[in-house]
Amino acid sequence: MxxxxxxxxxxxxxxxxxxxxxxxxxxxxxxxxxxxxxxxxxxxxxxxxxxxxxxxxxxxxxxxxxxxxxxxSRHAVYDALFQRGQEQYRDTVTKAAARAPEPGLAAIGTAFDAGARWIMGNQTLAQLLFWRTVPKYAPTPQAYAPALQIRDLMHGLVLAAVERGELHPDAAGPAGLDLLASLITGPVSQQLANEPDVPFEEGRYMPLVARLPDLFAAAYPPTDAAAR
Missing domain, CATH: 1.10.10.60 (Homeodomain-like)
Incomplete structure (x- = not known):
């Protein structure tokens, strides 16, 4: 045997x-x-x-x-929560972008929608992540690493939109990525400030999230060469 x-x-x-x-x-x-x-x-x-x-x-x-x-320390607890939240947010927008019917602006819109929904469902963590509400607390490099991965993801989505002729190449630069991050922050901040307990679908500001890719494209319209 x-x-x-x-x-x-x-x-x-x-x-x-x-x-x-x-x-x-x-x-x-x-x-x-x-x-x-x-x-x-x-x-x-x-x-x-x-x-x-x-x-x-x-x-x-x-x-x-x-x-x-x-x-x-108390800041060590904040740091662990910051990393937990950033990892959850990263995973949420990454999976959403992968499910988008098309790359480029469509994937940016899908990621924005998923990210906004995550924030509305995790408002306490979101305050720690995006609004820095704790005096003198700053995340350690380890805790902040997922946030950099999110920026890399969005950079890749913007580059795909540029390749598809949907955006000007400047959109993939640092200023373009900063504008993109600022666009999603606006409606979400307004929603949390004015209607934090209203469901996503009924929120006054949440419908604006779907319009953000078009606003970004208006700020970085494709050149004639890129559009062909």
Whole structure:
């Protein structure tokens, strides 16, 4: 009997015990995520800048000093939440752009729509990500890395629109990308400031999101050569 046949006849191998170190790492990771969830709930209740680590510890059922084993400071909690939010936002707009019926402006519009919907559904995180509501907090390079990936994604979508003759090549420059980011910020900021509890489809400013690609194209109309 071959060794492989012997293994098959003996039945499936059973997993051995999880090493103690792995169990501890898993529990630590789970506790960190629980702390972040509690922090997010408190930020929604008390305001993004009003986060108290003592309140987080009480809700978790531990003494405040024990919390510092997981996060050394309040800004460290903000940083972990910033990275979590940016990764979620990045994944949302990336998947939306990939589902667009066409590349270029159509994909930009699909990404904008998905991003705006994510922001409306995650308003507390969005305040931390896009409006810098916590005094003296700035994200670390690691936490900010997904935001740069989002910019790279949008750059690629703009380049595709340029190649399709939908935009002037200048649209793919730094000023063009800054304008593109500013366009989506406007309607979303207005919606959150005036009607934060209104559903996306009923919002006063949300219909403007669908018009943003055309506004961008009006700012960077294609040249005759690019349009051919």
């Amino acid at each position: 071959k060794a492989s046949e012997a293994a098959t006849s003996a039945g499936p191998a059973t997993a051995g015990p999880v090493p103690v170190g792995d169990r501890r790492s898993r529990r630590r990771a789970e506790t960190r995520e629980e702390i972040l969830d509690i922090a997010l709930d408190l930020m929604a209740e008390e305001g993004v800048a009003g986060l108290s680590l003592a309140a987080v510890a009480r809700r978790l059922g531990i003494r405040p000093p024990s919390l510092y084993k997981y996060f050394p």
